[in-house]
Amino acid sequence: MTSKQSTKNRILDAAEALFADRGFAETSLRTITHRADVNLASVNYHFGSKKSLIQAVFDRFLQGFVKGLDAEMKPLEASQVAPSVEQVLHTLVKPLMTMDDRRHQGSSNFMKLLGRAYAESQGHMRRFMQEHYAAYLARFTSLLHRAAPDLTNSEMFWRLHFMLGTVIFTLAGSDALRDIAAADFRESVSLEQTLERLLPFLAAGFRAQPINSLKNVS
Amino acid sequence: MTSKQSTKNRILDAAEALFADRGFAETSLRTITHRADVNLASVNYHFGSKKSLIQAVFDRFLQGFVKGLDAEMKPLEASQVAPSVEQVLHTLVKPLMTMDDRRHQGSSNFMKLLGRAYAESQGHMRRFMQEHYAAYLARFTSLLHRAAPDLTNSEMFWRLHFMLGTVIFTLAGSDALRDIAAADFRESVSLEQTLERLLPFLAAGFRAQPINSLKNVS
């Protein structure tokens, strides 16, 4: 079926890198194909359109990510005892790390991409993810519920998204932050260290006592 | 000096709204000038270029924001007793609220914009903010330091940015989240309620015990 495996992947690689540090609209097909060293028309031939290319880039990443996430979640799901919030959050670390150094490019290419996608085009990507990867989100949510059974569903929902925001945002801008930190504190931190720094913050926030007031007249 | 106050502001208003829900690159000057009902060339005449327009939009917002923030921080700075983390974070609420309904457009226009700007163009905006509004950031950081004196500078730095990420990210996508929450839990929440929900999360995260392990062999 596929004679040359390369072209399609060359395009995906180039697109992923360029999207990450320029944005979607700011990256032209000509730039992509030039970097991939393929003909301009190939992207339309192989993917149909630029929009489909973007989706393809995401799919390739997310499939790799959820495969790793699945492996991490399974033992927690199988266990009889309820996991801690930290344990649940920790399922994200290894998959993120793997995704990070699978790409050759210096640092977390893809997180920038995710951050962009989330900000871009009125939540179009948020919807895409929630449709295509709803099952994994449900499993993750379920684990969190076991870890913190006293939180209401509504509160869970919000805090899950708070955490999601923090992770994506931090990882998306992590090189910039790392540079500043390196300059100001003479500490050089790896992605893993950033994640380990992030988890206690998230876990504590997630477990925080919900608002007591707001309408404390009762 | 200024004969007609309108044109420049009409452009700013239109640009702000359009940038917020389409993105910068995705919004053309023609779309802006059409919505503002002014001539295409006016934006180049008044602002010089599209890039300058973007900066002008931000400056207008940020100046309003820091004015409100300043008013909120002053009493805390004047007080002899150290503020709580919650109190410090609460200085953000009113300015954000004011900025939100100053604009006529339905919901938090500008937070989307901020979210975009942060994601966009390799932290170019992050740098801009840190340069132009460094004084306010320093005061805020100083307050936080009084509220949690036992945190190291390095840890402070990271957690400040964690919080920043959560706020921007949440507020940027808040309408989408509110829609989902409304559908799933039949609860309709205002921006203020979202913020009040956010603060305990942030405060708890900020106060969390830093990583003890990472290299717990000692």
Place this chain on the structure above:
DNA sequence: GTATGTTTCAAACAGTTGTTTAGATTTTGT
């Protein structure tokens, strides 16, 4: 070998982009 289907390629397409120009119109200072 020819035939068949797939992939690559250069060129052109139609449309949009930000910016500039030069002339009209309006506002301002005196």
Place this chain on the structure above:
DNA sequence: ACAAAATCTAAACAACTGTTTGAAACATAC
């Protein structure tokens, strides 16, 4: 009222966008 400066306007500019085309090159099968 007049001159000068500021503002607005329509039109055109060159550059770039994603996509399409039709022929060339390639691979595979018979």
